[in-house]
Amino acid sequence: MSSQTSELEKYQPLPISCSLQDIRSAIPKHCFVRSARRSLTYLLRDLVMAAMLFLLVRKWDKLAEHISGTVVVRWTGWAVYWWFQGLVFTGIWVLGHECGHGAFSPYPLLNDTLGYIIHSALWTPYFSWKISHHRHHTYHASMERDEVYVPKTRTDLGLPSLDHATALDYEEILGDTPLFTLFMLVRQQLLAFPAYLLLNVSGQQRYPRWTNHFLPNSVLFTRKQRTAVLLSNLGLFVTAFDR
Template sequence: MSKSSEDLALPGPSSSMQRMETKAKCSDSPLPEFTPLPWTLAEIRAAIPPHLFLRQTRRGMAYLIRDLAMAAVAWELATLIDPFYARQHVVERLGPFGAECARWAAWLVYWWFQGLIFTGVWVIGHECGHGAFSPNQNICDAIGYIVHTLLWTPYFSWKISHHRHHCNHASMERDEVYVPKTRSDLGIPQEGSDVEFDYDEFFSDTPIYTLYMLIRQQLFAFPAYLICNVSGQKSYPKWTNHFSPNSVLFSPAQREAVLVSNLGILTMICIVSFASKTWGTAAIIKYYGIPWLCVTHWFIMITYLHHTDPELPHYRDAQWNFQRGAAATVDRDFLGWMGRFFLHDVAHFHVIHHFFPKMPFYHGPEATEYLEAFIGEHYRRSDKPVFRALWDNYNNCQFVDDEGDIVFFRNKRGQAVRRPASCTRQ
């Protein structure tokens, strides 16, 4: 079992006295204390009934077929939008301007729901990458490769780095994505230093600029991560990406898989180029391009909010272990029934997924009940509206300290909302 930060301190009377003095200094802090998860992964797994770990190929295929059928129906209905609002009796009844407004409103409805449907298909590919879709890995890889390639994700390359993310989540030294910036990364002096620092001046972005940066993140962060390792592990060399078989992300034995992923993306380039020449670029953008942008938006929003929150800890090696990293995420009520139906509960029950990535999503709700009952306050859930949470967390999660084995995000005024139970490592 992993030891707490107090257990790791050197033994002896002098060490005990130092801890007592440090705690006395920290006792005046108004911040609530945080104690790391104490249980082993085996103890946590034993608290969850074995049948919830069973994977059913037929059930996974049923969800995939349902999603593809919904996508086809939505696409077919979208072909009726422009002809319908161009009809003479519709234009006469609504007026030219009203008919045009109604036409674009119909397209917005299509983009919203088709984007959610496409994201659900992407989630199925994500399940395949973890081996949660079927007990047969060949089936997982075949399905995952097809659906992820159709949505511009290099399946095997992303599967490899995503697996490493799960193995190292919330580790400052080894996590693959959403690694927090530190004080030194931003040039902010250490707390308590003699250097004067004006947080208000340093973080004086206007709300409009913040909104621009947030929109940029939502639309382009995933391609930027795949191409240039944006928000990834800072220790990687420059130009680390998911497309070079020689990238530090991959071992020599994984290079063929990277090339197969690249072949899929090249095939998609050819397909979309042919479709654009045949039906027109505007049509491809309307029917496929904008829903795909919605996929990147929803996927980034979901993952960002899972892993970025002022109350979630990040660990350095002395305190990190797998189960503590798994608990450093949060379940969210994401879009209510739409998030549960179209997105396969990927946002509502993400904590259990980090503990047991091979558990199928359809067992997530029941398994989460057992998980929460066992780990208690270490389970985190937020019912805050997700767009509000996105804005708040983007503003409040700016950086973490360079020192300390357990660190929490600080906001634009350098303030945190939690602190480790022992301040000896801060």
Template sequence: MATTADSAGPARTQSASTYSEDQLPEFTPMPWTLSEIRAAIPAHLHARQTWKGMLYLLRDILMAAIVWKLALYIDPSFKSETAVRTLTPVGAEAARWGAWLVYWWFQGLIFTGIWVIGHECGHGAFSSNKRICDIIGFITHTFLWTPYFSWQISHHRHHSNHASMERDEVYVPKTRADLGIPKESEGAIDYEDYLGDTPIYTLFALIRQQVLAFPAYLLFNVSGQKNYPKWTNHFDPNSILFTKRQRNAVIMSNIGIATMVYIVLEASRTWGASEIMKYYGIPWLSVTHWFIMITYLHHTDVELPHYRNGQWNFQRGAAATVDRNFLGWQGRFFLHDVAHFHVIHHFFPMMPFYHGPEATKYLKEFIGDHYRYSDKPVFKALWDTYNNCQFVEDEGDILFYRDRKGQARVRPAEPFRESTISASVSR
């Protein structure tokens, strides 16, 4: 399956009335070791060049400063007598808010690119010098309200256990039992009773996810590992997320966030909360939106497997991601290819992002159909994924999402299917 279910395939040709799991495409998990995959990637693509990472960071900072400076002219220009006389009062006001929308769009992308640099630092991909990585990562992430060391710790655990139902940190699928849905063997099920939401409510829930999911994950472990205790969060040094040796790093992250609280409050007193929101707050909200949208679409798709312990290993988990054509050239330029070449990042997190395009060519050539890519427009992909990826089964070691009708798009090949799961379900 070189592409995802975004593309037409055997599973999508079935109508609801003829759906049968016997007709679904079958999935066989990846057989290679990580050493075999690493050997297929030229060694020079793992090299980290601090100077190159610095140039990208400086470019981002310069762009942010220039865009910020230009934004200072928006209100004075469109509120001027000349603008009002030329454009009419309504036209001038519409143009003013149009200019702000342009600023928020591009500054949000630029800020997200700066966040990505911090993400590189968190993996040690920015430089071979750990101190450089930690200093730059701490500054860039703190500026964007991310507790750098705390997030780094849990994010490393996510990479180490991706697609594991028992140990992954984020985007762990809900199971049939989690949603209280009976098993197919217990009789006919009206999935509308359990999963049927109006399009308006679905849109509301999706927007809520995009705006609040990252803060909610940091504060309340929302979408995180459900086996963690209640009130698990990234700000408690004694949280189950951290070891005793990591306590000071968590405290340092908290000090950074507390410093940002102080800076923003002082800036609001000086220039006004509305001004801080316009120039900084809304672009920051864009960062949380883009970051959640990117990571959600990387790790969630009807054709991406999740594993229980019996079949999981690191390389299989790494392959359970999908590269996406995210905003075209804007995604590549402003977001440092973080969305376009994410699969290779899961295999080799310390590989610098600027080697991603070339390394992906070698990876794709070696693992073949186990590499996944989607060129579906990302907002359409977001809507479809949110509706189609509802839950996985309670049994089995290889699992695929089912949609609002309880239907899957892929099933494990015969040797990997649990005998407790019905071989086919026809409706």
């Protein structure tokens, strides 16, 4: 117990006045080393897991044909498959996300090539979203400049000012409950991200109504970025017609 205590005593929180450089200096240097080999290993692992899950559910499908209550057994298997395959595909999507950040490897061409393939296959416009997502991280939680999670005012939420608050703020009351958290998670995964890409929901409300990630002349992009937007659209087009 004493040895554990002495180890913990080595780690002291940084003062609130510390700079970004102070924070970076406190992180071990090996955490900033990008390894293409390691990242490719993770990608291969996830692809193998996805393939194995698909083969297993196909075998389950054939086995269900010889079991009474075929429909129930079959769809139970598919429901389990969708859950676990969703977890694996989320991991693959995150690897594509890291490609967009340049964290997958130290090679920009490899990052963009794999990120483009991965995100296009998973219905995400790679270059378009990479551009807006970069600005999101640059201006995170800024009321004026964040591109994704712009903090909402009470007026945006349809709530009265605090001086005249009579209506209940259900999100404030229920925000930490498991059922409400599950509801928000399902809403975000099924609806929120596509709505953001298509309709700029949760983005800057001062942007024009037609703002989205698929129009090259959208306010989200500069003239030099329009070709990248078209390339992102092409990736999704190929995905759609390759089914």
